[in-house]
Amino acid sequence: MRYQRLRFCFVAPLLGALAGLLYAFVFAADTLTASALRGAFIGAPILLYERGVLAPRWRNRIRQAATPLFAAATLATYAVMIVVGNAMAGTVLNRVFGHMRSAREAMIMSETGFAYALGVSAVIVFVFRVRDLIGPSVFTNLLIGRYHRPISEERIFLFLDVAGSTRFADRHGDLAAQAYLGQIFNALALPVRRSGGSIDDYIGDMALVTWTLTRGRRDAACLRCVLDFAATIAAEAEAWQARFGQVPEFRAALHCGSVVTAEIGFERHKIAYFGDVVNTTARLEALSKSLGADLLVSADLLACLGPLPDDLVAEDLGTHAIRGRDEPLAVATVRQR
Structure with a gap:
């Protein structure tokens, strides 16, 4: 950067x-x-x-x-x-x-x-x-027509879900909940940009972030993005507490693999991803809740990243069956030393 x-x-x-x-x-x-x-x-x-x-x-x-x-x-x-x-x-x-x-x-x-x-x-x-x-990445890709014809590529996906947003909406109303989510996603933007990623979509209280394999692997940038976001929230905990009455919590799941990327739509164009990798990442985000892990990383991604930087450590969380996959998938959580 x-x-x-x-x-x-x-x-x-x-x-x-x-x-x-x-x-x-x-x-x-x-x-x-x-x-x-x-x-x-x-x-x-x-x-x-x-x-x-x-x-x-x-x-x-x-x-x-x-x-x-x-x-x-x-x-x-x-x-x-x-x-x-x-x-x-x-x-x-x-x-x-x-x-x-x-x-x-x-x-x-x-x-x-x-x-x-x-x-x-x-x-x-x-x-x-x-x-x-x-979004910067989507804008550039639409402008140059990179995905006008579908292409197969290796990508890293992050599903980041804001925990407790439904309870927040029940207590404070939908308008306040939208303001709350908006500020959280604003805080996410800088860590994503620093890591070379792209926020490709928002689905309710979840953000979909992607990296090309080259950018996401560089110094474990995809992992650092989540840890950087967590540090940003923690550093401004008092401000969050004063404005919204609570400090945001989230669950994040990371996975990688081959997808087909294509530009779809006629009156409204969009870059979309097709493949099992996206579905598996969504399943991992759901699994993170049952495991009580704020950050869940697939063994496939860890293998792709290679040896982690010295300041990061992975903790094995075992192998789990993932709906939609024939074989179970090993997962881990990552933290800073």
């Missing part, structure tokens, strides 16, 4: 510079050097902001708002970045390249330039909002 952010810190100014050059070619305004530099200083902060590098708390806060409020707040944030970025670019252009007679004059942005920057920003807002609504 840190490497990806560092790499994007170099990529963002280049993308901004390209947008600036496009503006120079389309509107024949300013020199190529000035347009590219302005584009870099304006575009980089916006892209880094959307990547969660700049002002992450503010970004996460407004992402939870209704779409009209989200759009207004995001465009206002972009407008501030455009003005500040242009001022910084103008200062550099004047003092380094001798552009314009004064830095103040170089800071002045044309109405066309501001409208162009704001228009591009509006497109970015729209794209990222759609991306947030359907």
